[in-house]
Structure formats: structure tokens, C-alpha cells
Amino acid sequence: MSDEIENKSGYQTQSSETMNEYSGAAVGDVDYVRPAEIPEQDLYHGHTFLTKWVFCQDAKVIGVQYFLTAVFTGIVGLILSWLMRLQLGFPELAGFMTAEHYYQFVTMHGMIMVVYFLTALFLGGFGNYLIPLMVGARDMVFPYVNMLSFWMFFVAVAVLMASFFVPGGPTGSGWTLYPPQAILDGTPGSGAGILLMLISLSLFVIGFTMGGLNYLITILQARTRGMTLMRMPLTVWGIFTATVLAMLAFPALLVSSIMMTLDKVLGTSFFMPTILKAGEVLEYGGGSPILFQHLFWFFGHPEVYIVALPAFGIVSDLISVHARKNIFGYRMMVWAIVGIGALSFFVWAHHMYVSGMNPWFGFFFASTTLIIAVPTAMKVYNWILTLWRGNIRINTVMLWCLGFIVTFVNGGITGIFLGNVSVDVPLSDTYFVVAHFHMVMGIAPLMVIMGAVYHWFPLVAGRMLHEGLGKWHFWITFLGAYSIYFPMHYLGFIGVPRRYFEMYDSPYMTSGVGLNEFISLAAFIVGAAQFILIYNIIKTLKTGKPAGKNPWKANSLEWHTSTVPPEHGNFGERLPVVHRWAYDYSVPGAKEDFMPQTTPPSEVSNTEVEKT
Amino acid sequence: MHAGIIFLLVIVGSILFHIFTPWYWTDIASNWQGMDDTITLTFWVGGGVFVAVCLFMVYCVFKFSYKEGRTVEYKPEDKKLERILTWATTLGVAALLAPGLIIWNQYVNVPKNALEVDVMAWQWGWQYRLPGEDGKLGTTKVININDDNPFGINPNDPFGQDDVIIQSDVLNMETDRPIKILLRSVDVLHNWYVPQFRAKMDAVPGTITFYWFEPNKVGEYEVLCAEYCGVGHYAMRGSVIVQSKQDYNSWLNEQETFSELVAKQNKLKIEENKIAKKINLNLN
Numbered sequence: 001m002s003d004e005i006e007n008k009s010g011y012q013t014q015s016s017e018t019m020n021e022y023s024g025a026a027v028g029d030v031d032y033v034r035p036a037e038i039p040e041q042d043l044y045h046g047h048t049f050l051t052k053w054v055f056c057q058d059a060k061v062i063g064v065q066y067f068l069t070a071v072f073t074g075i076v077g078l079i080l081s082w083l084m085r086l087q088l089g090f091p092e093l094a095g096f097m098t099a100e101h102y103y104q105f106v107t108m109h110g111m112i113m114v115v116y117f118l119t120a121l122f123l124g125g126f127g128n129y130l131i132p133l134m135v136g137a138r139d140m141v142f143p144y145v146n147m148l149s150f151w152m153f154f155v156a157v158a159v160l161m162a163s164f165f166v167p168g169g170p171t172g173s174g175w176t177l178y179p180p181q182a183i184l185d186g187t188p189g190s191g192a193g194i195l196l197m198l199i200s201l202s203l204f205v206i207g208f209t210m211g212g213l214n215y216l217i218t219i220l221q222a223r224t225r226g227m228t229l230m231r232m233p234l235t236v237w238g239i240f241t242a243t244v245l246a247m248l249a250f251p252a253l254l255v256s257s258i259m260m261t262l263d264k265v266l267g268t269s270f271f272m273p274t275i276l277k278a279g280e281v282l283e284y285g286g287g288s289p290i291l292f293q294h295l296f297w298f299f300g301h302p303e304v305y306i307v308a309l310p311a312f313g314i315v316s317d318l319i320s321v322h323a324r325k326n327i328f329g330y331r332m333m334v335w336a337i338v339g340i341g342a343l344s345f346f347v348w349a350h351h352m353y354v355s356g357m358n359p360w361f362g363f364f365f366a367s368t369t370l371i372i373a374v375p376t377a378m379k380v381y382n383w384i385l386t387l388w389r390g391n392i393r394i395n396t397v398m399l400w401c402l403g404f405i406v407t408f409v410n411g412g413i414t415g416i417f418l419g420n421v422s423v424d425v426p427l428s429d430t431y432f433v434v435a436h437f438h439m440v441m442g443i444a445p446l447m448v449i450m451g452a453v454y455h456w457f458p459l460v461a462g463r464m465l466h467e468g469l470g471k472w473h474f475w476i477t478f479l480g481a482y483s484i485y486f487p488m489h490y491l492g493f494i495g496v497p498r499r500y501f502e503m504y505d506s507p508y509m510t511s512g513v514g515l516n517e518f519i520s521l522a523a524f525i526v527g528a529a530q531f532i533l534i535y536n537i538i539k540t541l542k543t544g545k546p547a548g549k550n551p552w553k554a555n556s557l558e559w560h561t562s563t564v565p566p567e568h569g570n571f572g573e574r575l576p577v578v579h580r581w582a583y584d585y586s587v588p589g590a591k592e593d594f595m596p597q598t599t600p601p602s603e604v605s606n607t608e609v610e611k612t
Numbered sequence: 613m614h615a616g617i618i619f620l621l622v623i624v625g626s627i628l629f630h631i632f633t634p635w636y637w638t639d640i641a642s643n644w645q646g647m648d649d650t651i652t653l654t655f656w657v658g659g660g661v662f663v664a665v666c667l668f669m670v671y672c673v674f675k676f677s678y679k680e681g682r683t684v685e686y687k688p689e690d691k692k693l694e695r696i697l698t699w700a701t702t703l704g705v706a707a708l709l710a711p712g713l714i715i716w717n718q719y720v721n722v723p724k725n726a727l728e729v730d731v732m733a734w735q736w737g738w739q740y741r742l743p744g745e746d747g748k749l750g751t752t753k754v755i756n757i758n759d760d761n762p763f764g765i766n767p768n769d770p771f772g773q774d775d776v777i778i779q780s781d782v783l784n785m786e787t788d789r790p791i792k793i794l795l796r797s798v799d800v801l802h803n804w805y806v807p808q809f810r811a812k813m814d815a816v817p818g819t820i821t822f823y824w825f826e827p828n829k830v831g832e833y834e835v836l837c838a839e840y841c842g843v844g845h846y847a848m849r850g851s852v853i854v855q856s857k858q859d860y861n862s863w864l865n866e867q868e869t870f871s872e873l874v875a876k877q878n879k880l881k882i883e884e885n886k887i888a889k890k891i892n893l894n895l896n
Contacts, residue, residue, distance in 0.1 A: 187842045417651065
């Protein structure tokens, strides 16, 4: 850190008067935008390899670091899922796998995919890269804390991965880590494994809080002139609301991790009642296992939306850009995101209908859960209404969006089964649940991630990913994933319980053997297909078609930077001034079918622009 | 164009799969037909929405795929349409929620004449206890559990003395009589689940949970543990035999009560003591 801080960040610090001159408009003029209230932030530019690429304070580099680390954990999670599917579909080939292994793989797969892959990818990856660019800021407001946030996440991942190598292996308590079993002998990894998991989660929450504060304050305080909240792209709205949820929900995970650590290490009894184990009464007493479940799901359910809301936002933007049409019902979309976020704190116990909590809670939580279906359905309607009378480019990005709509609606509908308390009774803890949440919060967000990768890769790398490879990647992934999870619901109808290492010859299962083999084969293929993308990326970086500026003809600010890919500071000498929302596509009377957010009204006075 | 056709095939395939699937419910063997009916209703409403949304999407793909210079509708909002959709969705959701809550109300209100059954779970097995002639189960405590008192029945509780104890994972029931399952666990979470009965509930150490059903079909059913309970979870099975009243009663008469068990154990101990004394005498 020997580099000196350049207090002018390479740009002129502008006073408010000079800014007014830049916008070239006086008060009362149509193009007038209020002057900036504070001078621009000073940026630290790294000069050495270490400060430029490792301990970097540029949100874009941090975003890519988050992305790559999350993808690494995702590949580990993918390999674990292959091993599980091998056991379930072809147990005769999985002779090396014991029940202990299987449960450890189930647990690590779940935790990795939900927290270390999806959450880190959406908020840490896309959030860092896109927020400053989309709101017209030079960087996050606290770049140093932002850098710490990534490295904290990195350490959390390292601790998590280390648990594979400790005596007893990683924890095999299921990703929900329910006590008492999580810290008792009958569960694999109940020694060092569970401790490392709890420590890693705590580190993740700490790191994430640093990043999250950055996202929130950047969005609230560092938007460029003219970028009102109701002009922000929905991607930013999605990430913003998800981060608010994360700030409120992760503390519940942190305290439950700390309390369970104390139960394990110091012998406290937060979650531990009197327990008889192998004829001995253990030295616990008076704790409540259900308390943990309440804390866990108070985090766990908002967590679903922490993953889903950024996906909602991103997919709205992708659909609008590639359908060459404004997003339908923007205000409804914003309020739906905020409303879903608020409601998500009142539905947590729908994960606990058969947990033994007071059964009267069922009425309340079933009602709140089904209410949340209304704003969610509105979002779906608005996506498909955006396609209506658009001019839809059926390219790779749009295919991922269409795949998202199919899988998300499918998974959303099965959510209505599970949310409706008495319908949940026969289905809970069966493969119906497994199929539901993989469809709605595994595959659907993954479709958005892939769409976003194909959409923004040209911005990040300056080259276009290969379309043909992209389409193969999409169709194999979409059709394969759908044929994994759609039929899996029916295993749940038979009554096949989840988290079974082996079914033996149970009457429920013998009829499902063929289906399980088919699902496993599909899982192997879908997993392998992801390497098409990795190949595509490597190939494109070497020989891909240069993207040029704004290859998709999009409106939002990230495509209107001074250079492609954007450099540190994002916008060259002058920050952009915003005059409209991000969705003025195909405006009647306009010369082109898009109108960047920076287009001043005087330039397009002959068009029929409705919303700005 | 190709994309639209493939998406269309996915939707048609989903419908056909649902119609012709060989994988579906096991035949129901309890009173919870209402749960199945609500699932069927949700399938019709939800499936209808799924198909409608996807077909609309596919139509758009066919009709509005990219053409240079196509006139695109510019209409940021349509308040009326949005209002209609909101209300229609709300009504649909309410129509699904109502039957769900009605059945939940039945699920949490146990009939007065239900036979209480104590289901005790541990890593990894089940055993059962039925009330004796007084019709009441005796109270229990985890710390009372030992070889002589496998259920941890309070020795001073008069209701506990005539309790019928079944130290086996097979439980018999008579048809058409409501059963209230009282669940407890001595170590971790478990869940006593018979798919054909549809009902389930977690057993939570430190508390007693319950649910009820009325078996209505004679037969033998497998019991599965439905809440992950450690490495032996998948092997934690048991079974239920539903039989006619006569068969059930003759089975019940062969079972041991708690006081009989205590007496037997005491007798055993006395015998053991005698033998020990004899040995001592002989040695001396």
C-alpha cells in the first residue's frame, strides 16, 4: 500500500457551478438537471500488481473476484451433486460411497449453492460490477471496505473448503444444520466439520455486511445527477432490495451460528433439551430445537428472495433490451420488488408446518405465503406483457430469459402447493420439495445468471461470446434441467422422502428406479454442458469478435462509459447526466429504437416519450 | 422459430407427462382425502396458469420475433389491465387458500374419541405405547429411561401402570378409529410418516407434538422417518398393520402392560439374586 493517494483521482474535482455549465442548461430549461450537491469522491488507483488485481479497490475488479470465487464454489457444488446423483441413480457404481459421505455431500452441496454460490454471485458479483456503473458513480462509496468484503468472503470459502480435510470430514447435518443432530455423534462431521461450517458462515456474514453497506449507500447517496430512484434500472432495484433483506436477515444466521457454536464448544443449551444418547443422559437441558429453526428460517426465507430479487431485476432488464420494448409497468415492478421483500419477513415458518411448532401458526403463515404470490405473479405478467408487441431478438440472452420464465412459473406454482399448509403436510420432506426449490431458486436464477453472463460479457471483456456455442449451452441446460426437476415432483407424490441414502426395496421406490436413473443421467449431462460456457469464455477471450461500444443498443449507463471495458472511475472526465428512465426503447418518432438515459429532452422533442 | 417450437413441445410434454405418468400417489388409506382433493384443485388452477403463461410467451416468440423496422408498441403502463390482473390473481389465490385452511383446521383439531398413541423415537428406531383400561397415558421423562423402564414412565403415575407397551417398530391399529399420534424423541428430530396416511409431524426432543388420522383400509404399511436424523436416517423404518376390530383386539390382548413388565423384571431380579446366592453358598 505504498502508492500515494491521488486526491484528484485523475479527474477534475468539479464544483457545482462548473457542472451546470456541462449540462448546458439553465433553470427552467427542458434539459435542466439539478447540480451536484457534493464534490466527486477521491479514488485510490493501484499501481502494483498487488493493489491493481489482488487487493484492488475497484468495484469492477472486486465484482469479477467475487464472481470467479463463487463460480469455483459452484463447480465444487456441481461435482458434489454428480456424486449424489450417482448414488441415487446407480448405487452399484457408487460402491465407494458410504452413508456418511452421501450426507456430507448433500449438506455441502446445499450450503455452497445457496450461500457461497448464488448469494455471492448475485450480490458480490453482479452487485459490485453493475451498481456503480448503472447509477452513474465512479465506484462504491467505501472502496477499501469493499475490498475487505471480498477478502473476508475469500477466507470464509477457504474455511469452508478446509472442512473437507479435517478429521471426520465436513458436516453432514443437512444444509439447515438442525440441532440437536448437527452437533451430536450420530451425524457425520459433528466435530471439526460443523465448527468450521459455523465459523465460515459467521465470516461470510461479516464480509457480506461490509459489501452490503456499500451497495446500499452507493445506491442511496452516489447516484449521478438526474438518476432519481424511479429512473433506476430494475437490476439496481432488485439488488438494492435484496441487500436490505440481507442486512436484516443475516444477523439471525449469525446469532444462531454463534449460539450453536457455544452449545458445541462450551456446553450451553440454547438449542439442546435433555437428551439420552446410547443410554447416557447428556449434560444438556432446557434448550429448544425449534428456536433454532425459527432463527434459521427467519434468515432462510428472506435468503430465497436475496437470490430471487436480483434475478427478477436482471431478467427485467435483459427482456426489455432484447425485446426492444420498455419494461411493462415499471412502477408496478418496483413496488412488487419492494413488497415481496417486505413480505418475505413474514412467511418464514412455512418451512416449519410439520416441525412441531404451535399448529395455529399454520393459518397465519399460509395466508402470508399465498399473499406473496400476488406481487410475484404480477412480475411474471409484466415480463410476458413486455414481450407482447415487442421486436424480440431470439438470441442466447433472450433464450435464457424465456427459460427463466418457464422454470420460474413452474417452480412458483409448486410453491403454492407447499405454501398452502395442509397441502404441504403430505408433500413436505419428500422429493416434491427438492424438485420445487431446485426449479424455483436453483434453475430459474441460474437461467438469469447465464443470460446476464452472455449479456454483460461484452462489457466486461470487450468481446462477444460465440452465439452458436451459447445456444447449445442453453438448450442442453434448459431441456436437461427441466427433465431433471419436472419428473422429480412425481417421486414426491409417491411419497419418496428426501435425504435417503438408499431406499432398499420400499414399495414407494421400486416403481421409481427407472425415473431415478433417468434423472441422474440428465444431471450428468447438464453438469457437463456448463463446460461449454467455460470453453466459450476462454475461446472468446482469445479470438472473440470485438464488441465495440454498446453492442446490444441498450439505454442504461453501463453501456455508455468512456471506454469498453470501462476503466477505473468508469466515466472518463465527466459523470453522465441522466434525463430519463432506462427503458425508452422503440419510442414512436425516434430515429433509433433506443434512447440512452443521457439523451436530453431537447434532442428528442419530436418524439412521443411518455415516461421519463 | 425453432425456439418457439421447442418451448411449445416442452409445455405439451409436461401436460402429457402429467396425464400418463405411472408415478403418482400411493392409494390413500386414511381420512385425509381432502388433502388430495386440494392438491388436485391446485393442479388444475396452477397448471392452467402455467400453461396459459407459457403459451402466451410462445405466441409472442412466434409473432414478434425480430424484424428490422417492425412497429413496436410503446406503452409504459396500463393501469386498468394491471388492476384486472391483480384482482384476478388475488381471487385465484384466495380460492386455493380457503380449502387449504379448512383442512388444516381439521388437522389441528383432534376428535374427542381418538385413541392416543405414544410414539417414541430415537437414533434409530421406534417403539409405541397405548393407554390401558383407564384410557390415559402415564406421564414420562427422559431421565427415567433405563433397561427396566424403556419408556421412561413416571413410576409414581397411576395412569402409567396399565399402559400397553410395544417394544417393537410394528404398530397395530384398527380401521375407522381416529388415532392421535403423540410424538416424542429422546435425542434428535424425527418424523413418523406413513405415505398412505398423508399426515406427518416432527418428533422434537424436549416436547410432545401430535397429529391425527383415521386409517380406513386394512393392510400393512411402511413407516418412514421423514426428518433428517443423522447417518441412520434412511434405515429408520417401521411398519403399521391396520386390521379389523376383532383382529386388533386379539393382538392387543397379547401385549404386555407396564406393571406386567415391572413385575416380570422384579421376578427376574429375584431369580437372579437367588441364583447368585446359590452360587455364593456353593462357593462357600
